[in-house]
Amino acid sequence: EMQLVESGGGLVKPGGSLRLSCAGSGFTFSRYSIIWVRQAPGKGLEWVSSISTSSSYMNYADSVRGRFTISRDNAKNSVYLQMNSLRAEDTAVYYCANLAPVNFDPQAGLWGQGTLVTVSS
Amino acid sequence: DIQMTQSPSSLSASVGDRVTITCRASQAISNFLAWYQQKPGRVPNLLIYAASTLQAGVPSRFSGSGSGTDFTLTISSLQPEDVATYYCQKYNSAPYAFGQGTKLEIK
Numbered sequence: 001e002m003q004l005v006e007s008g009g010g011l012v013k014p015g016g017s018l019r020l021s022c023a024g025s026g027f028t029f030s031r032y033s034i035i036w037v038r039q040a041p042g043k044g045l046e047w048v049s050s051i052s053t054s055s056s057y058m059n060y061a062d063s064v065r066g067r068f069t070i071s072r073d074n075a076k077n078s079v080y081l082q083m084n085s086l087r088a089e090d091t092a093v094y095y096c097a098n099l100a101p102v103n104f105d106p107q108a109g110l111w112g113q114g115t116l117v118t119v120s121s
Numbered sequence: 122d123i124q125m126t127q128s129p130s131s132l133s134a135s136v137g138d139r140v141t142i143t144c145r146a147s148q149a150i151s152n153f154l155a156w157y158q159q160k161p162g163r164v165p166n167l168l169i170y171a172a173s174t175l176q177a178g179v180p181s182r183f184s185g186s187g188s189g190t191d192f193t194l195t196i197s198s199l200q201p202e203d204v205a206t207y208y209c210q211k212y213n214s215a216p217y218a219f220g221q222g223t224k225l226e227i228k
Contacts, residue, residue, distance in 0.1 A: 112164070
């Protein structure tokens with residue numbers, strides 16, 4: 001079964017740090033760019049960060065640039081999101097996903113179940 | 122950065138109605154446009170990629186069209202299980218922005 005599984009969420013105080021992990025299985029993980037998307041309670045989807053297949057390209061939303069760092073380890077089929085200087089507005093469910101395909105590709109457009117990050121004192 | 126704007130933000134329609142949601146990109150993105158369905162409490166699910174290609178397993182009442190800056194998602198005959206929020210996403214290059222979402226309800 002193809003899947004992405006996030007972990008590492010939890011409750012953290014403002015100014016604190018968390019490291020999220022995204023583990024892939026059942027598909028060729030190294031072939032896909034991976035993105036992180038978040039959804040604050042009752043809000044829409046917000047793209048947060050992305051990393052290319054060989055880690056050559058990493059991109060960040062303006063709202064997290066300078067505080068979050070994305071990385072990957074293809075040997076472990078994993079992508080990580082290091083989140084520092086967390087703020088209340090970072091509270092959200094964080095999803096990892098691979099992008100929708102250009103051509104037919106049953107391994108693309110896959111999302112994890114999400115991990116909840118709550119930033120509160 | 123390219124902005125994605127969806128309309129309407131919410132929509133109420135009757136079972137059997139034809140429903141259309143639009144998504145506009147602030148600059149041309151060719152056909153690098155995906156549509157996702159998110160049912161309450163669930164993970165987003167890919168419906169359509171490359172603007173008009175139906176993902177495997179998605180009912181044929183869903184269709185997508187458009188290229189460049191203007192895109193549409195159409196449900197040909199609305200079913201009760203289609204109650205959800207629908208999002209478009211550009212994926213030609215980062216930032217991979219989403220539209221703000223369209224919440225679809227049954228009248």
